[in-house]
Amino acid sequence: MSTVSTHIMFQGQAADALALYASIFPNFKTLAREDYAEGDLAPEGTVKLATIDFNGAILQVIDSPVPHAFDFTPSMSLFVDCADEAELTYAFEVLSEGGEVMMPLDNYGFSKRFGWCRDRFGLSWQINLPA
Structure with missing residues (x-):
């Protein structure tokens, strides 16, 4: 095993969430980000993959290209x-x-x-x- 990171899947709101978190925490840094383009599986401009360094913890953040019936749970x-x-x-x-x-x-x-x-x-x- 080489790495373990937290994967966070939004449904179209990842960009807004990332902007909010970066405004609160100065140590919330985007290392890389790719957005969906016109003609991709998800709406243009939504987050295909963002890699975040949150005070040394690596987060992988996406907008799901398909809708899901589930969302986040407070158990995580x-x-x-x-x-x-x-x-x-x-x-x-x-x-x-x-x-x-x-x-x-x-x-x-x-x-x-x-x-x-x-x-x-x-x-x-x-x-x-x-x-």
């Missing part, structure tokens, strides 16, 4: 340890806007503060401030 989340309270609060507020708060920011006993939300694209995030 991106877990982010933040450096300070301001970073934690900002990330959580922006990610949860238009989405769903599953656990509001609070001290649940395992870290200083923690929150769990689903963003407006359906992706689940666990945002943590370690003890």
Whole structure:
């Protein structure tokens, strides 16, 4: 085995999601991106494949070329340890806007503060401030 990465499949919203995540996290960097062209299987301009370096974790992000009956599940989340309270609060507020708060920011006993939300694209995030 040479690599393991997280694969995230959107249904037409990958570009908007990537722009949002990059606006929140300065260490969310696009290493490579190819979009679908006119005549491809998916609508022109949607993401065929983007490779992201998210603070050293590699993410493979696509827009599915075919519709699926399923979407994201909260049983799989991106877990982010933040450096300070301001970073934690900002990330959580922006990610949860238009989405769903599953656990509001609070001290649940395992870290200083923690929150769990689903963003407006359906992706689940666990945002943590370690003890």
